[in-house]
Amino acid sequence: MANSLDRLLREELERLVAGMCKGLNDAKRLAILYALREGPHNVTELCKVIDAPQSNTSQHLAILRDRGLVEAERQGNNVVYSLRHREVIEAIDILRQVMADEISRQNALHGRRRRHRPSPGVKATA
């Protein structure tokens, strides 16, 4: 048990990481997605948003594009990018919420003891 079912899940998770998570694993790319949430933008505009040189921005856009997270369309001389799946933003927002909870939890739990995880690792003495 927990082997036959997991087999399929494992493979799907493999693809998920390669296809989605890797694309979301960078602050600049997340910033791009959030910028596109407000509406389409061309590359030059996105350069300013993430404060990165053009080549770097294009590289990040290529990553998002290849994974189907954004859509590209030529308009005259420039290329306009737009968000393909708004649900992705939902997912990220959930993670933002979780992180907020986690931070306040760690701050509140015992304000002192700045070390997280008192349980397992942590050599009790030194």
Place this chain on the structure above:
Amino acid sequence: MANSLDRLLREELERLVAGMCKGLNDAKRLAILYALREGPHNVTELCKVIDAPQSNTSQHLAILRDRGLVEAERQGNNVVYSLRHREVIEAIDILRQVMADEISRQNALHGRRRRHRPSPGVKATA
């Protein structure tokens, strides 16, 4: 505009990537989370689930632990891990759905033309 507001968002996204996304950016770690969704497990059990040696499993658990994604509790000789935020699974499930949509879309759009993204890059000729 799009600079003052983004400033704060950018910093939060930075922390989000470091705190959450990095932790979710590995198939084995996702598999661990899904296994824990069914209930707590100790390390030895999780080794079997992700089919990895003990040291490697512990390393992944440390990563999840440090980011507050799982919780560890000693029970006698072994350490039992459990899921801290079920919402994380929700978020991942959303991404799974998005990926499924994206795959079927690419398959359907034009079955032929196995290349994705016909728009911008792609040297038209060679």
Place this chain on the structure above:
DNA sequence: TTCGAATATGCGCTTTGCGACATATTGCTC
């Protein structure tokens, strides 16, 4: 068709992340 603006891509470098091995730590039992 020549030029220039906008964008994409190849390359080399540096940093980061994963995996395997060995080893340290912790707690239980005798």
Place this chain on the structure above:
DNA sequence: GAGCAATATGTCGCAAAGCGCATATTCGAA
């Protein structure tokens, strides 16, 4: 306290990712 089982951690080598730079490609305009 000695020994054992379970888990955690340090180190190393390697593959992957991000970045800057130079360069190629595409399109519009003159």
